Amino acid sequence: MRLLLHRAYLRSQSILRRRNSALSKCTRRDDNVNVSLFSHSTGLQAPTCKALLYREHGDPSKVVQLEDIDLPSRGVNDVLVKMLAAPINPADINMIQGTYGISVDLPAVGGNEGVAQVLEVGSNVKSIKAGDWVIPRSSGLGTWTTEAVLPEDALVSLPKDIPLLCAATLKVNPCTAFRMLSDFEDLKPGDSVIQNAANSGVGQAVIQIAAARGINTINVVRDRPEFAELSERLKSIGATHVIKEEALRQPEMKELFRICPKPKLALNGVGGKSATELLRHLQNGATMVTYGGMAKKPVTIPVGALIFKDVKVRGFWITQWHKDCSSDGKAFRAMLGELCDLIRQGKLTAPVCTEVGLQEYSKGLDAAMQPFISAKQVLIM
Numbered sequence: 001m002r003l004l005l006h007r008a009y010l011r012s013q014s015i016l017r018r019r020n021s022a023l024s025k026c027t028r029r030d031d032n033v034n035v036s037l038f039s040h041s042t043g044l045q046a047p048t049c050k051a052l053l054y055r056e057h058g059d060p061s062k063v064v065q066l067e068d069i070d071l072p073s074r075g076v077n078d079v080l081v082k083m084l085a086a087p088i089n090p091a092d093i094n095m096i097q098g099t100y101g102i103s104v105d106l107p108a109v110g111g112n113e114g115v116a117q118v119l120e121v122g123s124n125v126k127s128i129k130a131g132d133w134v135i136p137r138s139s140g141l142g143t144w145t146t147e148a149v150l151p152e153d154a155l156v157s158l159p160k161d162i163p164l165l166c167a168a169t170l171k172v173n174p175c176t177a178f179r180m181l182s183d184f185e186d187l188k189p190g191d192s193v194i195q196n197a198a199n200s201g202v203g204q205a206v207i208q209i210a211a212a213r214g215i216n217t218i219n220v221v222r223d224r225p226e227f228a229e230l231s232e233r234l235k236s237i238g239a240t241h242v243i244k245e246e247a248l249r250q251p252e253m254k255e256l257f258r259i260c261p262k263p264k265l266a267l268n269g270v271g272g273k274s275a276t277e278l279l280r281h282l283q284n285g286a287t288m289v290t291y292g293g294m295a296k297k298p299v300t301i302p303v304g305a306l307i308f309k310d311v312k313v314r315g316f317w318i319t320q321w322h323k324d325c326s327s328d329g330k331a332f333r334a335m336l337g338e339l340c341d342l343i344r345q346g347k348l349t350a351p352v353c354t355e356v357g358l359q360e361y362s363k364g365l366d367a368a369m370q371p372f373i374s375a376k377q378v379l380i381m
Contacts, residue, residue, distance in 0.1 A: 049068070051145035052144035085115055089113060116133070117131065137329070156329065159340055193215055195217065195220065202267075248281065266288040279305045291318075
């Protein structure tokens with residue numbers, strides 16, 4: 001297994017080095033120059049594309065710039081794609097800031113997720129054809145771009161009969177929710193899950209996937225002026241209960257557990273006191289999975305939860321899951337198949353999204369970094 005992971009790591013690093021080598025040669029171009037992006041003739045001008053590039057780590061609003069960059073030449077194993085849509089996720093912001101769990105060589109194109117349409121394929125490409133929709137298999141490839149040349153094995157195809165925003169936001173949040181609901185506890189219909197950050201992209205996916213499986217969700221959100229409206233919206237997509245963080249220490253929780261079983265699983269995307277409060281309401285032997293830390297505070301675990309309730313505390317990172325499964329794409333494809341089936345059945349929708357034109361990227365970045373923003377910013381290419 002270590003050898004397989006090492007090989008997968010080396011392959012992903014090779015892809016990134018190749019991409020970044022091309023980026024390091026990029027220069028700003030005069031917008032008045034008329035260049036055919038998809039012409040592979042021997043003319044003086046190389047094909048170019050527009051991309052959101054950062055040359056140093058820092059505040060995204062200051063370091064990210066929209067530039068014209070050269071597209072690398074396409075080899076026999078490569079695919080030329082046109083990006084259609086790509087979201088702005090918290091992980092994307094953290095990578096630009098230089099605080100995420102992985103890093104890429106600079107300069108780099110932002111974005112780890114999105115959907116593209118295949119324009120051309122190399123002569124050795126077998127699994128993908130022109131016209132297909134594709135999403136990246138791994139993180140760090142740079143999706144905030146109008147076009148890209150990528151190796152065949154860096155992409156996986158999607159059916160085109162699902163909505164564009166569902167496809168663009170499929171790889172990170174729904175996959176994270178799917179794996180956490182599947183891999184840590186043997187959940188049955190009628191069981192309960194409690195989660196904070198319930199209005200996040202992951203939280204909305206958890207609600208819908210759990211509802212499709214007959215699993216109750218207790219959804220914790222921060223208090224806000226429009227709490228009633230948010231609560232109704234989450235219930236409309238399948239939330240069983242929606243409560244404020246302050247309620248976790250109130251007597252009303254006892255009343256809730258008269259009609260709903262205590263949770264077998266807690267999903268923590270916040271950290272700090274919010275995570276500690278989730279632990280207090282788990283049944284004996286249950287699991288809390290941490291996948292994010294929006295509060296930027298450590299998780300404090302009560303000793304009693306460990307000794308008297310034997311609670312298990314785990315972590316999950318979808319990027320690591322993809323690395324672990326990179327030698328065999330069957331698990332990823334099977335998961336995508338189940339998620340796409342839910343989408344077709346109307347049981348899984350994209351999170352609330354705000355579509356932002358690429359030229360207006362600064363508005364999208366600013367909005368993505370604001371507190372209490374439920375809408376995911378999606379760049380439309």
